[in-house]
Amino acid sequence: MSTSPTLTSIATAPTPASAYDESATYAAARDRSAVLDALIDEHATEDPARFRMLTGDRPTGPLHIGHYLASLRNRVRLQDKGVETFVVIADYQVITDRDSVGEMGANVQGLVLDYLAAGLDPARTTIFTHSAVPALNQLMLPFLSLVTDAELRRNPTVKDELALSDGRPLSGLLLTYPVHQAADILFCHSRIVPVGRDQLPHLEQTRAIARRFNTRYAAGHSVFPEPEALLSEVPLLLGTDGTKMSKSKGNVINLRDSADETAARIRAARTDSERRITFDPNGRPAVANLLTIAGLFLDEPPESVAERIGDGGAQGLKAVVTEAVNESLAGHRARRADLARDPAYVTSALHEGNARAGEVAERTLATVRAVMGMSY
CATH class of the missing domain: 1.10.240.10 (Tyrosyl-Transfer RNA Synthetase)
Structure with a gap:
């Protein structure tokens, strides 16, 4: 997820993740991504849920051409091919590495404006915010039982933030950022996540959480599918000053x-x-x-x-x-x-997406409660 690392993708990581150097793993992911793209071309209109996709952005400011080239126009392409698409505006993730929410309302509206202007259709793409879908966030509790402190601290984004913190304490929200990202992806049973190369470790953590939940709590039944990476072909772009675009x-x-x-x-x-x-x-x-x-x-x-x-x-x-x-x-x-010039339409598109995502999340949470024996 959206700074941002290309990938935008999954919602933008708070800081740039370390390079993903496992070349054999990357080569396999790249090959599988090419297969997925071909399958989407052939079969997406027949079975949209088979290729359900989750992607998103953090509302920390306006979208720029890096977002557009690396992710936004690709989201529109996949939507138009028939892929069932969910786009999360990750407002809770803004406070993973910031002391205030900033101009959150204006930033969220700006994201929705750019999504709609680019061609995302709210009738076919579910656009929603973290904070409006409580059932999604509640999934973090069982998911947190499936990961260790050491695993979280090995996550590239968390490691980079620790290295750059200059002694500042690591917040619990940032430490558990990979689990929140897993909840984003799994609540809607996403099968595909567009990512850049450096986001592959995040997706692997999500896949591990899905496997562990199915094994530990669901007696091996597939409550959550293991999502796959759809790799971006756009290279990392620099800003106008020659440094990382930010x-x-x-x-x-x-x-x-x-x-x-x-x-x-x-x-x-x-x-x-x-x-x-x-x-x-x-x-x-x-x-x-x-x-x-x-x-x-x-x-x-x-x-x-x-x-x-x-x-x-x-x-x-x-x-x-x-x-x-x-x-x-x-x-x-x-x-x-x-x-x-029509803010009511923009607001209604977001409200409709929030409601749709909420319904999906409630169904998923009900299933989770049932398999965990918590349907009282």
């Missing part, structure tokens, strides 16, 4: 930005002094990043974009990127502006 750093191009604001951000982007534009991710990472962004919006290889710019230098590169981003997002921004 809302908190202000080095992003927001989906809600105007064309002029976008042009200004790209003009200020870091490049280098070489006149000839070439795609060299190792030697010229800032230039390669801009070429990658242009290529993703233009649906062509970054090498082709570089060849077309040739000796146009940084100015020519930035002109191409600006045009690619603004032309590609023009429709999104127009739809977003129209939706913003």
Whole structure:
């Protein structure tokens, strides 16, 4: 889950997770992901629940082009293929690593606006918030009985937060973040979770919780399926300053930005002094990043974009990127502006999603109580 690590995906992790270095495991996941994509193409419309998907974002600020390229437009693609889709706005997860909720209401509304503007259809995609679905959060209690303190502390996100804490105590909510994420995925019996490579350990923790619940409490019956990863093909994008793209750093191009604001951000982007534009991710990472962004919006290889710019230098590169981003997002921004003028519709879409997710969560919790002998 959404910063954010690509993946957006599962709801955005509070801090960047450590690289997932088990190459054999990653290769197997990549191969299985390709199979899943092919199966979705062939069978999603026949049996949407077979490919039920959970993904989401933390409402810590506006969505940016990294979210759009890595996850948002892929969610729309899968929805349109017939995949039954759940999108969680992980408002409770905002306080895993923050002292206040910030502008939560405005941030949630902004996310819903971008979801709808991008093409997510509230009749086909369930958009909901953590805080509105108590039965989902109640699943954390039995799930916590299935993991150890040591397992949680080995989780990459938790390890990274500990390393960066500078002596600040680790909150219980952050320590149990992987279990909350498992509840997000399992409450709706999600079969597919779009993730980036560094989110694979999170998904494996969820798979372990599903297995353990089925074994310990359900006598081996499959109450919860083990979800599978649908890996993102979008590479990790850098911000305009050449470092990791991050809302908190202000080095992003927001989906809600105007064309002029976008042009200004790209003009200020870091490049280098070489006149000839070439795609060299190792030697010229800032230039390669801009070429990658242009290529993703233009649906062509970054090498082709570089060849077309040739000796146009940084100015020519930035002109191409600006045009690619603004032309590609023009429709999104127009739809977003129209939706913003009808806040009642935006609110109703979220309320309907909350109600639908609540019904699903209550059914799941009733099953959990039954198999645990707690239906009194």
